[in-house]
Amino acid sequence: MGRAGNGRKACALGVAGVLAGTVLVGCGDDDDGTGDGARSSSAQGNAQDGGTQAVRSAYDRTAEEDTAKVRLHVRTSAKGASETANGQGAVDLDDGDSVMTLTVQRQRIEQRVVDQVLYQKMPKGQAPGGKPWIKIDLGKVSAQQGAGDRSMSDPAQSAAYAKAITDEDVTEKGTAPIDGVETTRYRVSVDVAKLPGADTLRQQVGPTLPMDVWLDEEGRMRRQRIDMTLKAAPGSTERSSTDASSAPQKVTVRTVMDFTDFGTEVEADAPPAGQVTDMTGKALEQGRKQG
Template identity: 25%
Template sequence: MSGSKRSGALVGAGVVAIALLAGCSGSGETPAGAPAAQNPAAVAEDPAAAALLAAASEATVAAGTARYELQMHVETGGQQTTVSGTGTYDFDRKIGDLEMTTAGPGTAPGTVDVIIDGATFYTQLPGQGGWTRTQTEGSAVSGQQYDPAQQLATLQKVSDDVRMVGTEQLRGAEVRHVAFAIDPAALASASGMPGDSAAALQSGGPIPGDLWVDQDGRVRKLQMQMTMNQGGTVSTMNVISEYFDFGVPVTVQRPDPATVQGPAGGR
């Protein structure tokens, strides 16, 4: 696969991850193993954990805006690729930006720019003069599932086995760590995913996840791990998202239509 095509494929994977995993981020740290939800012995049952998870979405939205970072580790066919990114997101306008780089076999150097506008994604690959528009299909309620806060609300509806892990430190703040599991069939249904994507998502079984919530009840970090089988090719995707700098100005704007190609008015 050529570098440009591989970069395009990784961008697509990144968009899927953003949509499914609450929009993104990561502190630059490599995941220390699988999410805690995969190891029930590591966590203690705590009914308060479910309430904490349920309230986190509203508290995060109330912050208005946030800066975020993303790390996505993908293994396909024995090859590993890491996608790292940083950006900002406005929960009211449902718009954000993401600047990504990739590292791995066959990846092209350079930065990939993404603008998230509800259910629409604009992507600019290295060396590309304009933007490519992707209008996601099967979106629920005008694409609200692609708003990170709305996606968190969806996740809480289809999560089970919610457990409290404990209290930790993150970026100098005290956070509470909650582990949970997601039924992929319920997630696909709640997200309105098209058939092929839903089948790929469900092929890997339950999705383990971890959530870190600060003392104001806001989501500070989210980690989820998915295994998908697409046409016989098995991929494992581990995504870590981290939110910080709540209230930061978000100045991102939609690209000039004259520079955009793709569905819905593309050139």
């Protein structure tokens, strides 16, 4: 498969990782115009304390809604080429199950996450094994990364990540409407050393993960923006015979995820086993190479 095909796969799996909660990554340091006004040190400290508490409880407050509709935009860039993917669907915030339709280069990919297993129905003729669906056991992949059996598919683990931040890790960045709902934006920095699978994560993304979240008046997350730069080890991706560089390849992924319509119905069912090709082994092999 050519460069466009590889980018398509990267986009789709990037979206899946976010939905299933198996990857906790951070937003970039660029500002998008939502600035801070001048504050006294006392006022800034009080606001920072309040923001820390808001972010620490955001995942719990969001998960308490049980379900939500999700809208995604993902942009993946590597070697000067980029791919974009858009998606919409619904997610069970309690157990991580989800249903999603992705659009990548004008092609549709149907996606489901059921009991920590990712299923994707690829465009006709692109799925391996002559079957319409592929699957990846996200529990096995996260276990290989040292993140335990449930990893980030458990909302309680997501909350633990947010609660691990210190007061200095949170900065309020102003307010903005998201789908007509007034929100407050916070920028958060998380120490990778405190996360499950820290050794692998540190090699791939560095020592810290900055993350931006937009919270509504009830403290629920309405938007999460993620910018991640992954470092792939030499030999983990295909190289041409003329490419003598031994430097790690960098892949950047920006994901914007919006939550709306809390309480919506979610029905995520696994496709028939006879229509599925298991790609878990390939995913584990790739993980070993990157590690």
